[in-house]
Amino acid sequence: MKLQFTLALTALVSLYSATTLAAGDAAKGKVLYGVCAACHGANGEGQEALNAPKLAGQQDWYVVRQLQNFKAGIRGANPKDTNGMTMAPMAQTLPNEQAIADVAAFIKTLK
Numbered sequence: 001m002k003l004q005f006t007l008a009l010t011a012l013v014s015l016y017s018a019t020t021l022a023a024g025d026a027a028k029g030k031v032l033y034g035v036c037a038a039c040h041g042a043n044g045e046g047q048e049a050l051n052a053p054k055l056a057g058q059q060d061w062y063v064v065r066q067l068q069n070f071k072a073g074i075r076g077a078n079p080k081d082t083n084g085m086t087m088a089p090m091a092q093t094l095p096n097e098q099a100i101a102d103v104a105a106f107i108k109t110l111k
């Protein structure tokens with residue numbers, strides 16, 4: 001019983017890490033980042049005038065989660081959240097989980 005629980009837990013944990021940390025291709029992510037650069041800056045430095053935060057130095061798993069949340073309408077869906085509502089349609093330019101992983105992998109390379 002205990003072993004089965006441990007196995008189930010292990011499977012769950014590996015499934016979870018697989019979905020959150022899908023291997024991203026930074027080269028493909030660089031192409032996708034072209035859209036993002038307009039607001040977040042070519043080096044991910046951010047632009048306060050556009051309310052777009054710095055992305056350089058941010059952890060990839062956090063970037064992935066925020067992009068998933070924007071895409072799913074968990075973040076940036078409230079009309080009072082003006083800045084979030086600016087970002088939400090941008091997350092829609094990333095067609096799937098692989099694209100999210102790719103762009104996050106590229107952002108990780110920004111210093």
Ligand code: HEC
Binds near residue numbers: 033036037039087
């Ligand atoms: C039109 C301008 C604009 C573009 C283009 C844009 N963003 Fe954003 N982004 C924003 C704004 C504004 C915020 C801040 C949202 C908030 O305050 O909640 C933001 C927030 C984010 C966040 C959350 C940061 C955090 O610390 O929580 C991530 C990640 C992000 N953007 C990634 C991207 C990526 C990747 C792209 C390209 C696919 C992109 N953005 C394109 C304006 C933009």
